[in-house]
Amino acid sequence: MRLVLVGPPGCGKGTQAERLVQQFGLATIGTGAMFRDAIARDTDMGRKVKPLMDRGLLVDDSTVNDVVAELFRSPARPERFVMDGYPRTYSQAIAFDALLRQQCLVLNAVVNLTIDDEVVVRRISGRRCCSNPECGVCFHAAARPPKVPGKCDVCGSPLIVRDDDLEETIRRRLTGFHQNTDALLDYYRRQNLVRDITATDPPDMVFANILTALGD
Ligand code: AMP
DSSP: OEEEEEOOTTSSHHHHHHHHHHHHTOEEEEHHHHHHHHHHTTOHHHHHHHHHHHTTOOOOHHHHHHHHHHHHTSTTOOSSEEEESOOOSHHHHHHHHHHHHHTTOOOOEEEEEEOOHHHHHHHHHTEEEESOTTTOOEEETTTBOOSSTTBOTTTOOBEEOOGGGSHHHHHHHHHHHHHHHHHHHHHHHHTTOEEEEESSSOHHHHHHHHHHHTTO
16 A cells, blocks of 8 residues: 555644554655654754744755655665655656656555644644653654653653644644645645545544544
8 A cells, every 4th residue: 555645734644644543554754754853963954954844834845856756766665654744746746656656666545634724723822742862752642642641652752832833833824734735635635645534533533534534
């Protein structure tokens, strides 16, 4: 199974990606997580993308495409995967298609998680993520509280509000998301790959609907 997950920040994309990984034994490829890791390790790329991420802006297409291409051309090339946060623009989708063709890999579906912007803002304001970059698991005050308040269930590190989860940032990201996604989805709709799924349902139902849409 090779999937692309599309949806605005706060739509539950990460949760659904985790479930797809468990169900189908996939690798998750999250470009946001890759960038956060680069920032934590203070690499050249990390220093380049941090100011953009802090302001809720997208990293330029060629940087993101290069990072993904490097992964697919490495010995650790994923065969079965779920893309979480890439491609995000029409031009990234074109580059990704070319990369997959080169690697003789074919996409099975693009899962499009749909949700109202105001619901996203409410959801995000409760989000707390693990401060340990090697962990990075996210919790939610109401929907997925940690066992001990303020502490990560997985590694025990303190939970923090990420800069890119602040309300002002999230609204900017939503605007950018809508600007980019229409063309991206049109492109994949023409290939008959898009499966639209309502993301406001409880996570179990969203996942069941994804499985049905994938014909599983
Ligand atoms: P995410 O964790 O997917 O929400 O990504 C966090 C941030 O990383 C985004 O706000 C962007 O600044 C950057 N980023 C991640 N993936 C991409 C992408 N495919 N294209 C451009 N920027 C990205």
